[in-house]
Amino acid sequence: MTAARRVDVLVVGAGPAGLAAAARLALAGAGRVEVLEREARPGGVPRTCAHGGFGTWTRPLTGPGYARLLTEAAERAGATLRTGVTALDWAAAGPVLTVVGPGGPETVEARAVVLATGARERPRTARLVPGTRPAGVYTTGELQRAVHLFGQHIGTRAVVAGAEEVSYAAAGTLRAAGAEVVALVTEHPSAQAGPARAQAARLRHGIPLLTGTTVTELLGHGRLSGVRVRHRDGRTAVLACDTVVFTGDFVPDHELARRGGLAMDPGTRGPAVDGSAHTSRPGVFAAGNLLHAVEPAGTAAREGARAGRAVLDHLAGAPWPDPGVPVVVSEPLRWIAPNRVTPAARPGGHVLRTGVPLPHPVLYVRQDGRLLHRRRLGPGTAHPNRTLTLPAHWHDRVDPEGGEVRVSTD
Amino acid sequence: MTVTADGPLPSTPYDVAVVGAGVVGCAVARELARHPRLRIALVEAQDDVGQGTSKANTAILHTGFDATRGTLEARLVREGYQRLSAYAAETGIPVERVGALLVAWDEEQLAALPGLAAKAGRNGCHDTVLLGPGELYAREPHLGPGALGALHVPGESILCPWTTTLAYATQAVRAGTDLHLDTPVRAVERTADGHRLTTGRGILHARHLVNAAGLHADTLDRALGHEDFTVTPRRGQLLVYDKLARPLVRHILLPVPTALGKGVLVAPTVYGNVLLGPTAEDLHDRRATETTADGLAALRDQGRRILPALLDEEVTAVYAGLRAATEHEDYRITAHPGQAYVTVGGIRSTGLTASLAIAAHVTGLLAGTGLDPGPVRELEPVAMPNLGEAFPRPHQRPDLIAADPEYGTLVCHCERVSRGEIRDALAGPVPPRTLEGLRRRTRARAGRCQGFYCGAAVRDLFERGRSAAEPKGDRA
Structure with a gap:
């Protein structure tokens, strides 16, 4: 028999x-x-990030420390956490x-549902990297859990695919696990992490950064023996290694959103939302990296x-907003x-x-050819994989009856 | 119950040694195990059963509608379909009778359909139906534009190849067969009373020999003096799409074979994914199970035409298998009575379907080589864990979770594999020796995240379960 329960808000x-x-909800x-x-x-995810960079300027925290802080805050406010x-x-x-857990299957009815299912890195398969299927192939997520939560042995020589913040975090985790990082490899012309971090990896730890380079094949039967890489100019080489970590290239974990029939955004691959987290389905909200894979933990928490706040309005009887005007981007964005732009939810x-x-x-920013806003980003270069x-x-100038709003670079 | 992977091999001779623990070798061992008086060894070069062609195929239970009439393959596929359908129902191997549609994309293919329907009828498939475009698109609304018609073959089914192989091996081992893993056969000599196999783990004696060595069957056959066939590995690369793609397709979408060769298929899997493939590349390297950029690009191009929306979904897995193709159009199953030896070669992609029929056929041939099988009994039935989405999985069963909450504790979230299932697999009669083996038995780490969330936790359970089981394994 499946048990049935009711709550006010299910997150x-x-x-x-x-x-x-x-x-926020429990406190209110x-x-x-x-x-x-x-x-x-x-x-x-912060729970598995055993490094700094979380919290605030005044209160810097490690990932696990930040996870604890948020957990305690939710519990203190009176929310029920069911792990x-x-x-x-x-x-x-x-x-x-x-839902299902050790107590068996049950159904949970809620006046409002908040989807905050997060994001994951695309694994090697989803990136269509050819080659054999050896052991020693990781994503950063699996690597960090293996090292920080389970203390597992990783390998001796590792290649990191990617050169963004998370890639450098992976390199740090590999070094902490006793592996030598052979190289970071990125298809882009430069690292997409902060210059201090990129330089420290190169100069202090001697980790080379191969730019304009992609991992084109995994080699080895049983255990990884190397990766073949190709430079933009056509040169190829084999980097001998027993471990490769595919970093970045995040995708939202959107299974529940899609199973719920929510309208999805083709760009983010997360549910389409307005400025107040309303999805296309009344009573269902979405927040965090399910909407944008990925932003820092602090952004997700905010x-x-x-x-x-929007859930509180909904519980108080605020009408569900219309679908609103879609906001789309043109390449290379x-x-x-x-x-989604809705008048009530900027x-x-x-x-x-x-x-x-x-x-x-x-x-x-244009709607039906009409320029709504022009903004110089800068200074310097906007890099892929960076916020x-x-x-x-400019939302005030959007015609709610008009066509989609398009953001482009020209 | 004996499964070994190291240490010396037993010195007393076996009545029969089956070389190769793929789906065919395991089926043969299982069939022989019905004879309690026989001592049987199932000898496998790799660290698990079903590690060759059996693990990387299109997972289809074929009716044999398009088989070449009069061949042994046609007969064994047809018979095997019946046998395996019944066996799957009895043991809990997930099978879904989704049916196949041979989709015609041009006039030539459309013109070939009536002939294929007639051929199907001659092969005993009398329920095929020709569909016009309207009916075809009603059945498959996501099919790409331009299809002209199709032949519907209702009996074509999808099944789990890993559970099938493992079920055979489990029954054989439970009935007394010795399964020797990590035991590559390096040489074979005739002795006064049978065969002396030199393996990577020492010498093994057997009075009768069955060669079910798959991709290496010709090598073993030559070692016994036969020049009957040569295996040319035919590589098939496949893409497995996310479970969210499953609603896009209802049938196995088969290409219509024409003079220009076979195209690729799009098929649901019993796990709820969608398969696109295979390529067909004739190779020489029998270990060349790597995928290639060209192969994957070609599959995606063909898939885009068949089911355009599929290409928008995430790819969950990519793999390649080698089929044991030979220069012959039929299986090469031959008895050599003078040598107390049966060759089971050239078992191509239909081998999964035909496996139980091949096993019965080979057992008959063995009797002709002088084997006295003695009395026969029915084997203890085996209930395999269900990996299929069309049947209740443990996490969907309140009764099971109430009795044991471990079945409600999910470890692999994408595939919804519970700690109870992982524990059971590790304690099974043919336990996994690698994480890959655990994946094939439970689906742990087989989902869209490929271990991002669960990989470390599954490895932890595996390593702890293995170390708990290790002392027992060493004594065995």
Whole structure:
């Protein structure tokens, strides 16, 4: 027999966005606020990031420290955290989720659902990297869990595919696990991490950065024996290694969003949302890196709290906004979030990404050919895989009856 | 129950040694194990059963509708389809009778369909139906534009190849067969009363020999003095798409074979993914199971035409398998009575379907080589863990979780594999020796994240489960 329960707000995912939303809601007296977390512990990705860079200037924290802080805040506020419980799917009608845990299957009905299911890195397979299928092939996520949560042996010589912040974090984890980092490899002409970090890796730890280079084949039967790389100019080489870590290239974990029939944004591959986390399905909100894979944990947490405010309005009887006007990007921009404009829900701002380096970029926002806003990003070059921001004050000029809003670089 | 992977091999001679623990070798061992008086060895070069062609195929249970009439393959596929359908239902191997559509994309292919329907009828498939474009698109609304019609073959089914092989091996081992893994056969000599196999783990004696060595069957056959066939590995690369793509396709979408060769298929899998492939590349290297950029690009080009929306979905897995193609159009199953030896060669992609029929056929041939199988009994039935989406998985069963909460504790979230299932697999009669082996038994780490979330946790359970099982394994 499947048990059935009712709560006021059901939050799916106890990462920064979900925990911050739950804390805000519980504190504001939203009733029974429950957070489902499929992992054994709450905290989300920061829990596995055993390095600094979290928290605030005044209170710097490591990833696990930040995860603890958010968890305690949600619990203190009165939210119920249920770990080891997986949200599987939606029941046939209503905002009802089917879930399972050690206590068995149950359905949970909620007046509002907040999806905060986060993002993952594309593994080697999804990147279509050819070759054999040896052991020793990781994503940063798996590597960090293996090293920091389980203390597992990794390997002796490792190649890191990618040169963004997360790639340098992976290199650090590899070194902490006793592996030599043979090289970081990026298709782009330069690292996409902060210059201090990139330089420290190169100069202090002697890790070469191969730019304009892609991993084109994995070699070895049983255990990885090397990776073949190709430079933009056509040269190829084999880097001998027993470990390769595919970093970055995040995609939202959108299974539940799609199973719920939410309208999806083709750019982010997450649910389409307005500035207040409303999805296309009444009663269902979304927050965090499910919407933009990926932004820093602090951004996800702020967004979760913001979604919490919108949930409170919804519980108080505010009408569900119309779908709104879509916001899309033109190449080489890859995506923008939030990606719906509704009059009632102006976001603090948008985040977006470029697919190629853009020297001295200027962003143009147009609707039906009409220029709504022009903004110089800068100074310097906008890099792929790094946050670009666009303020939202131009929303006032959007014609709610007009066509899509397009953001481009020309 | 004995499964070994190291240490010396038993010195007393076996009645039968089956070389190769792929789906065919395991099926033969299982069939022989029905005879309690026989001592049987199943000898495998790799560290698990089903590690060659059996693990990397298109996972289809064929009706044999397009088989060449009069061949042994045609007969064994047809018979094997019946046998395996019944066996799967009995043991819990997931099978879905989704049916196949041979989709015609040009006039030549359309013109070939009536002939294929007639051929199917001659092969005993009388329920095929020709569909016009309207009916075809009603059945497959996501099919790319330009299809002219199709032949519907309702009996074509999808199944789990790993569970099939493992079920055979499990029953054989439970009935007393010795499974020797990591035991490559390096040489074979005739002795006064049978065969002396030199393996990577020492000498093994057997009165009768079955060669089910798959890609290496010709090598073993030559060692016994036969020049009957040469295996030319035919590589098939495949793409496995995300489970979110599953609603895009309802049938196995087969290409219509024409003079220009075979195209690729798009098929659902019993796990709820969608398969695109295979390529067909004749190679010489019998270890060349790597995928290539060209191969994957070609598959995607063909897939884009068949099911355009598929290409927007994430790829969950990429793999390549080698089929044991030979220069002959039929299986090479031959008894050599003077040598107390049966060759089971040239078993191509249909081998999974035909496996139980091949096993019965080979057992009959063995009797002709002087083997007295003695009395026969029915084997203890085996209930395999369900990996299929069309049947309740453990996490969907309140009764199971109430009795043991470990089945409600999910470790691999993408594939919804519980700690209970991983524990059971590690304690099974033919336990996995690698994480890959665990994946084939449970689907742990087989999902879209490929271990991003669960990889380290699954490895931890595997390593702890293995170290707990190790002392027992050493004594065995």
